[in-house]
Amino acid sequence: MATVARTSMLGRLGDMTLPIGILAIMAMMVLPLPVVLLDTFFVSNIVLSLLVLMVALHSYRPLDFSSFPSILLIATVLRLALNVASTRIVLSEGHSGSAAAGKVIQAFGEFVIAGNFLVGLLVFAILVIINLVVITKGAGRVSEVSARFTLDAMPGKQMAIDADLNAGLLTPEDAKVRRADVAAEADFYGAMDGASKFVKGDAIAGILILVINVLGGILIGTIQHGLSAGDAAQTYILLSIGDGLVAQIPSLLLSIATAVIVTRVSSSHDMADLIGKQMSLRRAWVPVAGVMALLGMVPGMPNVLFLLAAAGAGAMAYFSREDGDEAVEGEVMPGAAPQAGGAAAAPAGGDESSEGIVPEDVTDNAPISLQIGYGLIQMAGGENGALVSRITGIRKDLSKAMGFVVPGVRIRDDLSLPPNSYRIRIGHRIVGEDQVYPDRKLALPGGASVRKLRGIEVRDPSFGMDAIWILPQQVTEAESDDYVVVEPESVIATHLSQVVTSNAADLIGPDDVQALLDNLSKVTPTLVTSVVPKLVPLHTLTAVLRHLLAGRIPISDLRRILEGLAELSGRNLPPIEMAEALRPSLTPLLLQQLGSITQPLPLITLDPELEQILIRARQAGDLDGGLVVDNGLASTVITSISEAADKAAGEGRTPVIVVASPLRRSFAAFLRPHMPDAIVIGINELPDTRRVEVVAVIGGQAGIPAPNGAR
Structure with missing residues (x-):
């Protein structure tokens, strides 16, 4: 009970601290402060500014320091209150000497002026210009633009969250959290847009307060206290510059913190780690070392200093990573992109020890991975990396269609592949591979295509159709001749979709x-x-x-x-x-994905005589469902079904193969090696409420077209 009571009391005291502090700041503007308290508050103000800057530098994303606008306001008001309190003491007690306003102001003034008033004024002016013109103005502009773009992007982000929720990629709780983050981000950047004006106003106020202190101090010293103009100038300029510096240094720290926050990019690293990681490039440090070495050999230059700089840059180049040390490797998630790079080279031979080798080096546990040759890296990374967005969209569609969240696709480069090749793996099993040409487009002939295009003749990896890789300038010619032109990233994405659908059970x-x-x-x-x-x-x-x-x-x-x-x-x-x-x-969940439920479902059926032959083949074969069929008959059946399916597909319809219920599993396994996309259902699985149309009846010798009809 005592612990609970003590915790409750501390909580109440914490709740009271901020209101009491605000009231104390307001009192400082009205009531005179003892010199000791003024020194204490100046030191506390510097501590607060340093703390805010350090927190800003170590934040992973701007929202990690969402209270920054409020802290900035409080710190600015505190500093202005201290300026008012110090001005009162400088003007009322300055005639008594340089220690009249406390040791902090005296120390700052004497250190900067060093016996020369003009130097002190110029140094103060330069600090104010840096703060006002460079840092504060830039941070204010960034805050304004960030607020505008964040507010403009809100509807799109909300729609993306709704799409992920509908696709099953997010739970309702996750969606609620992400919506709150979007709203908090908009509020934060909107508040920062206004808070940056505090910093600008504070810098201008510092200049005005300095002018008031100098002019007012000289007038008061000469008129009221009988000081000479020289003595009055010496005393009041020292106190004014010391007071201005004590205020401007914390103001400069807060301005830097503001600029750091508004220019911060969300990342899993703090700013120091992020900058260090991105600047540790060997190809950047090597030229720097070379230029410094050349300058160090020029007569008349400080040769030793430049050569030392060259040696330092060379050391950085030696310890920095190669551009290809990090493979293109990343999980393709909504809004995510792979990293660019190359594969690390393995030792060519020798007695390599296992020391330093970890399981992650030799084991890739990604459920789905896409390996690409170095010629395709441009499709997966950078500003034009359309492959990632295509795969993200396919993952959403597949997740919604199959009823579970399809795992992320890991994209990585593989130097062992030819430049334009790619390979799809489910786990450690290769399930698909082909070639695409990123500088060309794939043209698929339509039913009315008569012209043969110039290009690289291939077979489409997804549907096995004859196709041609054409140049971009041939697109108009191809489309005018009823060719369907497909982007290279769409070819990979469609192939990936087909492979994932066929291997969904393994995922x-x-x-x-x-x-x-x-x-x-x-x-x-x-x-x-x-x-x-x-x-x-x-x-x-x-x-x-x-x-x-x-x-x-x-x-x-x-x-x-x-x-x-x-x-x-x-x-x-x-x-x-x-x-x-x-x-x-x-x-019915599968059939409704094949087309509108108001349209007849196209069916391919088996001739009753052929069906009985296959049932007997199943009974004579493997009891677990295997079929033992003559090679000639098997070839005829597969060819007939394939032709009927291609004809229906040419009409934009996806046919369903219907067989006797006892034969369904065996016949599906029989077709799978030759037609992995074939849909085989039992007669008992047809919904009673769905109209059907038999488009072909497959006999033992040929596909026998059936008269059109509906049930």
């Missing part, structure tokens, strides 16, 4: 599933706690979700999945059978 693990459960428990806590882990263990649920994703079924309706698993829990089924049993209730 979700127990931690991801637990995060989905935690989110669902905010809405239906009883359902979650009653199913997981009481009826279905977490690892079993993870396996079921993986099987659903392998079949292109979204897992966004986790509530329905848990309800279905609760009904299946007593049947002791393996995860793959559970997933098959859940598919009829979840397949």
Whole structure:
């Protein structure tokens, strides 16, 4: 109880400190202060200014010091109150000597003047000009522009947060925090725009107070106290300059702190670390060392000093990092960009010790990684790095379509790849690779294309279509001939999207599933706690979700999945059978992504005779669903389905292959190596309320077109 009472008392005292301090500042402007208190307050003012500057230098982002505008106002008022109090003492007691206004003012005045009044006045004037014209004016302009751009960017930032929330990339709590940060940022820069005017006004007030002290002191000394003009000037100019310097030095420190805050870029490093990291470039220090060495050899120059500077710059070049020491490596998140650089070179041979090698050096645990040749680095970094924004948009779309947050894509350069090549990996497994040409565009022929364009003939990595890499000046010609022209970063992004969709089952693990459960428990806590882990263990649920994703079924309706698993829990089924049993209730989520529900769903079906052959092949083959089919028949079936699918795709439709329910899993596995994007569903998975249109019936010898019809 005593501890609680003491803490409460300290809290009340802390709440009272600021109001009492403000009242004390106001009293200083009216009531005369003893010299001892004046010295104490001057020293405290310098301490406060230094503290504010140090906090500003060690802030990672401007909002880390969001109270700065208020502190700046209080410090400015305190300094002006001290000026008023010191002016009163200088004018009333200055005739008694240079120690009349306290030791702090006397020490500053004597140190700067050093027996020469004109030097003292010029030094003070220079300090005021630096503060007012350079630092304060620049900081005020930056504050004004930052406030304007921050306010203009608010709607876009709010829309980006809403988009991330809708895509499942943010929880409602995270979105609330980010909205509060956006509002706080706008308030901060708006306040800084006004607070910078305090600093400017304080500098002007310092000049006026100095003039008043000098002129008023000389008049008072000569008229009221009978001093000679020389004695009066000597005494009052010393006191005035000392008073001005005691005020201007803290003012200069606060002006620097203001400039530091408003020019600060948000980063994970404080200012010293950030500047040191960005300036430690060997290619920058080597020329500096060379120029200093040349100047050190010029006759008449201070050769030793320049050569010492050259040696220092050479040492910095030796210890600085190479430009390529840091690989292009970064997590592509909303609003993020990869780092530029190159891959570190490995030793060519020798008896290398394991000392100094850590697991991170040899293990890349990124779920999705995109390795690019050095010729593609310009697409991933810098101001024109459009690849990152494309991948960010694809991650949002895929996350929304599949029902879980797709992991970030790590982009890094790989010097072992050809310049224009890229490689996509899921974990440590390579799942896609191809080449793009950043200075060209990919032209895909349309149905009415008749002209053959000049360029590099390739096959599109996403759809396997014949395509041509053309020069930018050929775009108009290609589009006039019904070619579809695609940017190189779109080619990579589309290929990545296809690969991620096909391998979605490998991207979700127990931690991801637990995060989905935690989110669902905010809405239906009883359902979650009653199913997981009481009826279905977490690892079993993870396996079921993986099987659903392998079949292109979204897992966004986790509530329905848990309800279905609760009904299946007593049947002791393996995860793959559970997933098959859940598919009829979840397949509509997939079908609604393929097109408007008001349009008939295009279907490709199998001839009943072929279907019976495949069912018997399944029964004679692997009991786990494998098909044992004659090579000729398999080739005919795959070719027929591919032609029918290409024809439907040419009409802008995505067909669905429908087979008998017992055959669905086997037939999907049969097609996957040849048509990874094929969607195979069982007849029992077709929604009763959805109209369908059979666009082709695949027989044993050929695809038999079916008459158009709807059900």
